[in-house]
Amino acid sequence: MRENYFHSDVPLAGKGLPAGDAWTPSRLAAQGPSILEEQVSLPVAVLSESALRHNLAWMREFTEAYGCRLAPHGKTTMSPALFRMQLDAGAWGITLATAPQTVAAHAHGVRRVLLANQLVGKGNFDVIADLQARDPDFWFACVVDSADNVAALGRHFGARGQRIRVLLEVGAAGGRTGVRDEAQARAVLDEIARWPDAVALVGVEVYEGVVKDEAGVRALLRRTLAQWQAIHAAGGFGESPALLSGAGSAWFDVVAEEFAVLARDPRAEVVLRPGCYLTHDVGIYRDAASRIHAANPVAQRMGRGLLPALRLWACVQSRPEPDRAIIGLGKRDAAFDAGFPQPVLHHRPGHTVPADAPAHWQVGAMMDQHAFLQIEAGDDLKVGDLLCFDISHPCLTFDKWRHLLVVDDAHRVVGAVDTHF
């Protein structure tokens, strides 16, 4: 029997629900309210169940083709139900960005977390040390790029009689975190060696997403691979197999290619960490997917690529001027840092199915609770009409919702997932 990820009994409140109270995902699923029949308060964020399942299967096939492990970046959704879907679809673990995210994932059954960030500050050390004390079988590792941080970790975890797993982070000049050169790497590795009981080096990590061109990405990945090989040759890893991890949501194909040499090597575990593949988008990640499909033979062979699974429905709130509609959808509801939401469907209440939104309908500005839609004088768009929007940048859309409704292809609610930001 297929587990149903969208039928939990967690209480839901806030925006994007039908009238009344005491809603839970299971009660929503039982009632099956219709977006098109306006049985839900708008705006609402919806996940297409069919698109989610397609994207899950796509990424599983892709990573298996390369022999890589998948640790999807969970910071994108912070939704335990989606984590479970990803793990059940073969994911090796969940990647996260912060100590509190790790606590939330652990509380919902995640057994292996790769923190693709430095763990910094006594407050965060305490959070992770408490978790490891409560659950010694919980597998956790973070990344390090400074000797100061390694020393602080060593003191803190050593004093508690614990060991913390770390991966050396390699970074690009002008980029974000990560060691820039051999001297910095050496300093970090030397400091790790001073804490044999408290700090275990378990791999090498890189985040290539801050590099903008493919040649630069490949150069960074090769430096990362060489760093792994050098540490391995020196017997520097504290666990075997040792991890080699990279990949945000834009360059995971290139990472798979560059790290392929180690993917089926028993001494290594190559772990990819894309997060946005699950919902995809029609902005930054559609652009990335276009490149992948043009260049990557595995993706080409697989046919249809990732599908946008996260959309927003909102009402036309005002038609104050002939070429302008004000929509009840704002910066509180959708990402706006990588392109505005794009109207894709237009539904008039009472009609049976929505129509495609004309391509010239474009959001030109957003405020906290409103979007300004540019239309043409004479366009048939009325106050009270419904619009469905595709989005760009799932991460900054998810974190605006404490729950998202899951819908079927007829825009009827089949359940919901809650989020833990």
Place this chain on the structure above:
Amino acid sequence: MRENYFHSDVPLAGKGLPAGDAWTPSRLAAQGPSILEEQVSLPVAVLSESALRHNLAWMREFTEAYGCRLAPHGKTTMSPALFRMQLDAGAWGITLATAPQTVAAHAHGVRRVLLANQLVGKGNFDVIADLQARDPDFWFACVVDSADNVAALGRHFGARGQRIRVLLEVGAAGGRTGVRDEAQARAVLDEIARWPDAVALVGVEVYEGVVKDEAGVRALLRRTLAQWQAIHAAGGFGESPALLSGAGSAWFDVVAEEFAVLARDPRAEVVLRPGCYLTHDVGIYRDAASRIHAANPVAQRMGRGLLPALRLWACVQSRPEPDRAIIGLGKRDAAFDAGFPQPVLHHRPGHTVPADAPAHWQVGAMMDQHAFLQIEAGDDLKVGDLLCFDISHPCLTFDKWRHLLVVDDAHRVVGAVDTHF
């Protein structure tokens, strides 16, 4: 006895807490963890209790000087504890932006809500009609700017045997919502007249914040006032006194001045709706406050103006290059659409008090979970150091936190407030 707003027993989870679980505001207050001693996981959003109380008293004095009512825009904080503080400090009601926000406020004891937006869509009609059915004493009104919307409200609320209060919204050409001219106003008023049992016209409303210059703001306010006077002269209001409402957080002084003619008139109730005064900021609203203090005689007489009460603490996560620090604070934690967070304090763990952050430390970019801080080579800033940031745009900072800690002037936690976005 002074009510304590920050000691509720609501369960807290997620970022910005000490290690362990089962935290509540009251337990936090009892334990009193210190930010400076790193007893809280960073990043964290904090509210200064003393600054909050100063700002509350400031706005009370200001609005009383003009004889205006205050209905603070609650969408800024969506925090019931802060709503209670505002109501106890004399607020007439709470302004909100959406139907679900209204449900949340009602559930936490708010008795009067002015929805400074159109109520649109059957899903949202149902939400409000349910609320009015459950609690007939709950006072609710929304704004209208189209005959279509009035007709839809009339049909829906009439069919349920209910009456909905509406204010005619006046808007500026090129602006957001609101009628642009007399013909649009006439169409809306005529439609209202067709629903005498279901739709009650209780006032006139404007949001002047989309106009950028003072002359334009004053012209819009005068048109709004004239609209109120014309409707009143025609006996068009369904309740007395009739409301005249304006004012976001940037022009509330000008609104108070322009509407002063009706502020002490028994036929009218002048309601101002600023939301950001409670926490203020060092960006868009500091700029607005500078103008107010230069121009407004009441503000000048009151001396010290509004204080920034909402700040963020975060750790230095990486020092990968001499002139760059990566901070564990991202777009998931702070508004970034009206200026980046600005470092104001620098604290080295182990020191007793923080130092002022140098003015040349500036955030130059942000990602989901990171900020890029530009510094100078040789600046004494280490991995693990704490930075306290002022922010610009409270609304889009609040909605990134399910709770905020309340701190005293020594950066010790004295409680917390939860949010309901």
